[in-house]
Amino acid sequence: MHRYSPSGAVPIAGGLMTVAGGLFAAAAMAFVYAFIIRWIPFIYLNFLATLGFGMGMGIVITMLASMGKIRSPLFVRFTWLLTLLFGYYVYWGMTMWAHGAWQLGLQVFMPRAVIMFAGYLFENGSWGLKNGDPVTSWFLVAFWVVEFGVLAYFSYIMAVANIDQPFCEQCNEWTETEKGVALYHATGLEPEWDKIRLGEFQSLVQLPLLSASLSEYVRMDVNACPKCTNSNFLSIQKVKTAIDKDGDESTKESALIANMTLSGDQLAQVRLLVDQAADAAAEAAAARTLELEEAEKAQQAAADDGNGFPPIKVE
Template sequence: MSNYYKPSGKFSPLAFLYFVLACVIVFPILSAIYAYATWYIPLIYINVLITIGFGFGICFIVSYLIINLGKVRSYGLAILLAILSGLVAYYLQWVVWSDLAINGTESYGNKQIGIVVSNVQFEQLLYLLSHPSALLDLIKLINENGTWGIKGNTISGGFLTAIWVAEFAIIMFFSVLSAKRARLPFDEQIQEWFKEENLPIFSFIENEADFKKKVEQGDWEQLSETIQRGDEGENHSTFTVYASGSEYYLSVSNAKRKESKKDKIEFDIHKIIEYLHIDKTVYDMLRAKA
């Protein structure tokens, strides 16, 4: 029998209700905000950040509304719901953005940068929402003619398509990322997620293979002497414990320092163990060292 936590694959039927509520209420609002932001901020670098924010917003909604409250312990179902959520949110932002494109009025700015004042029309939104083929035709038309440019050059055709593909990839990456929550330890008896606690920084684990072998064998008496508090600015390890009743799990990662181009401290993270079952003695020992 494995000492690692394995999700049961179960879920609450409420997960589908939360998914529907997100698609009907939350995603339309989030997508509208995103569409307006990208329409009125014609700066490509800022738009990248806005897209990342949009993707993170979808990730948060799927992770904490659908998977968490829906108690989804099936990673496959979580992936499916995450992908569908990303596609729904992406489609909705196209509905709003395309409607903004066909309702533009006055333009302000110069050859370098400018904006076109616009606002959506509710009837058109409903039509585009319910007629995907009409929306696709409109997108093709926008792609051929373009709606914005860089340094006086209108962006259209293949280059604009590449930008849209990159935008879609970012959004779907963050959407799928949300499915990781389904793999977290869940107490099937009380129907609640384990309480997660990130312990203070510990010293760097030099021999990861040896450490993993010993923790899997339960040789904590020897390991306890090597586990010491570390410096978060240097190479270190992170310990995360999960507790529910008398059940405990542990995840450990190494963080190796690297120098970025802008002289900022960054770390390469490598997982050593993830969701390993431990007893209360080990749990208390690790918290005492923290």
């Protein structure tokens, strides 16, 4: 099985746009985040602000990397790390402004000023819990570590969200994703998937299509270039949904096949097999419906014959 491998190309203009845009967005969000943390004394809202700051940085990176046609996962990760560290550092400087140190101007961003401010908070704190006592010392440091961890995690998962999106080098275009080309009543453990990995696509007809809503199934996705027929990729995802006690649904996906390279003829074959399976399933469903209707009519006729009235004799 041949699968897509990014070329690692980083266009100069796209790379500069991604880095500069990421840093600028991080600085702007750090300003807002610092004042939210300082002046909104609700831990729940503070946590949401932390999530927003982290996810915001990641979303900006993935959007700019896509616009700039960055095909290097390493460069995207480097930009993410640079943006994260820059944004968090700017946040510390902005926090001094939020505490009223406007007169210091841009000096708040000097490393010495940041270190002194951190030492001040370590000794005196700036916010407290329910009892009103300020959080200080290593307990406060633990909060800082958790905060940075949340920012790092959520910014990362957003920054690399599209890192595996195939790119058509011939047309200089991202491929377009078509999710749910087919849904299968399967667990992902069926031997047919191994055959499909070897290019035996005829095995698809041996897998039943999904006919009802299930918590576990297999989904087929296709990526194809919008301008040519030479960049086609097949992905198979095992999907599992769960509903928690509050009624919220969560979905977990795991790849059985990721961006398997297809020729134009192979993609056409896959689509034809899916269509044939769908037609066969529709015919089988129609036959079952007709069979049930005939059985119901026969049952009704039998009930009418046994209603106690003698049959009418016609001479």
